[in-house]
Amino acid sequence: MAYYSGTANDLTALRQALIDACGLEGWSWNGTTEVLSKGTMFLRLQIVSGYLTLLGRTSATAGDAPDVVRIGQLGSTPLAYPLTYEIFAFAGEVYLVVNYSVDYYQWCAFGDSTVQGLPGSGMWVGASIGSSAASSGVTIDAAYGGAGSSTTTAALFWGTNAVSGANRNAWLHSDLDAQGWWLAQTLTGESIGVKASVPLIGLLPNAWNSEAVLLPIRTWKIRPSNKLSLIADLENARYTRVDNYTPGEIVTLGSDRWKIFPWYRKDAANRNGGSSHTGTFGWALRYEGP
Template sequence: MAYYSGLCTSFQNLTDVLVEKCQAHGWTWRDEILSKDNLFVKISVKEQVESSFWGQHQGITLTGGTSKIGTELVNPSSRVRLGQTGIGYNVPPRFFPANYHLFIFVDEVYLVMKFDVDRFYHLTFGKSSFIKGTQGNGLWLSANACYYRASSSRLPETVYIGKTYGGSSGTHSSSAFAPFWNRRNWSDDWSNATICHGIGGVLWSSGTSRAYASFEPLIDRLPTAHFADSPLLPYNVYLERPENKMSLICQFANARFLRIDNHEPEQIITLGHERWMVFPFYRKDISVRDGTDGSGRAFDHTGTFGWAIRYEGA
């Protein structure tokens, strides 16, 4: 495992760091595509907001594929993006300079960007060991934002996340920020995570082939009045199947879910011989710990929902 941290001054600068470090750990960079074995991830960068209403795809965008021909991906996925989720009319984003944490493992990469004191974006990709014997290569992608941006926000971000639901379903909708939280019937480029599973004749998860994480019932029971800490739960991703069945198709090898009521962002916790670095999915707010108040409104935080990434730094 490799861990890097530092300061970045632009989305392109952050991308350059990501590409350079991935190349040092077995990835190949050609035609703006990172590749390793049968995994292909195309990276595009846009520093400035475009003029079109929904076309404001500022940030770093990932697209997955099963192969490449020249500069084009074969079997491209929907796109996910590290960047602002909403228009944010009243509060302009203050991205840079920003701090970053980059974790590179054999089959997983996690990039976390911290800016404006207490806000975090992420961009991650990896390979699921659960996908075997199908046309899928097991590649999964996640970022804090959908490719498209919500168009009606008066907040700096448009976050929609609850204990068992969240994410976008289309125009004007918000991102859940957390990987694979979206259980809604979304259209392409309106979700912030996807996985190449190849099950049932479908290659990539989508709004009609939904893959999502599930932590019930523990998500509602932690931390308890008698145990102030929150255990690290496996980050499992399930695929909806016919007849109300579910298949476990991915488990993050180097990240865990937890409630961060009693943890601080960037805190390092030790469990046995392992160390983990804690992050909110976006921004911690203990006063609305379950993310949303049930009204359907977007918020500028992710409550006390968070995750911990395996840490082997100094």
């Protein structure tokens, strides 16, 4: 694993920092097609209309996910420069977190599923925003996931209540039921990510010592006859609550260190989320920096 950090004055510099970090970790970059690749993972990385967009593929030129995911203006709040970035690069997973305007955070991530036996490539990709504008900001909660026709959960595999693929901010190519990148039979009314963890997330932080447990980030595919199949179990990221953590704080658990971030913007006074913040919902990334 490698850890990289720095500042970027625009999206071009941010994209280049991500490309450079991935290059040091065995990824290849094709500047003509704007595709990062490693093994069976292919990612088109572009700057479009003021957004950094990520599109998963099954080859360098084909097999696109149904939509892109993005970093950029969320609601009425644009990115502000210079922004700081942190890149957490592992053999099979890459995470980028950006911080701007003091307490705003966005992220993108991609990798290869560790779940065995998937007929597809197993590549997953996510970011703060789907391809829709998210013009109304954020909708996130611990009951069913959140997000609507003009919002984002701003969280990875949190699940949505969206009515179209444009509201999804994560995709995974399992190809179960010959459905390629789709996470569900239908995109209406079902959360497919965080739902199984809802009871535990609702109990954090614990009353005994005010700490928050780090919970697995997993996602499933909805199958025929109301069955579910696990399709991702991330190695280097965890769900948590950030009530008693400062964004960027490093937590040591045994021999592992984890860096804590809010999904978008912490608001301890309104801990279950809102249109301009994600309350105390957050995540932890495995940290092997200085």
